[in-house]
Amino acid sequence: MLPDLVQYLWIGWLVLAVVFVIIELLTLEFTFLMLAAGTLIGGLGVNLLGGEWWLQVLAAAGVAALLLFTIRPLLLRALHRSSQHIPTNVDALTGMSARVVGAFTDGDGAVKLDNGETWTARLADASASVAPGQRVTVTAVRGATVVVAPEEGTPA
Structure with a gap:
């Protein structure tokens, strides 16, 4: 039974990425967008290359953490740079x-x-x-x- 679940794990990665993108659309803080990218690049990428399920999880977590701590601060800084306070x-x-x-x-x-x-x-x-x-x-x-x-x- 376990080999059957591992065979269709790519569907789980896609569903998880879509859920993260939907949550990101509600929060708009780039956190769940980075998790979705980690899911697609790390989890699904390793899955398509034939890696084990535990390697897929580690890759997804590693890529998501890397994106959260490198790309997300840059995106937030660029987003807030253009939003100067204009008195009304x-x-x-x-x-x-x-x-x-x-x-x-x-x-x-x-x-x-x-x-x-x-x-x-x-x-x-x-x-x-x-x-x-x-x-x-x-x-x-x-x-x-x-x-x-x-x-x-x-x-x-």
Whole structure:
């Protein structure tokens, strides 16, 4: 009975590789892709060359381990290199310039951001004074209010 199972072991290697690829599609971390490659190259390769079943298992484990520790880190580094953080929504407002459109009273006023939106604003330094038309920079966002500071080199 054992010789019959060993004779069709190549089917097991193919099924195992397909299972690993399906799991990789769900995880997207290149771990199961390396295991699938080890299964195909090591296990199925040695099987097709006529190697014993224990040699097939050792070859599959060895190739998978080699790929996991050499190729996978390179792939992950290449994948994450292109994914730089791009601020969006409210995070993109910090550092944006604006023009004062409403007079500041007690540190509160209104500004029109460079993206065209008008926001309620609060001065970062309540003792500073800004006049309508003056340029300011957004330093933070607090709810529906932006915290602003006069731009460097802008007359007060």
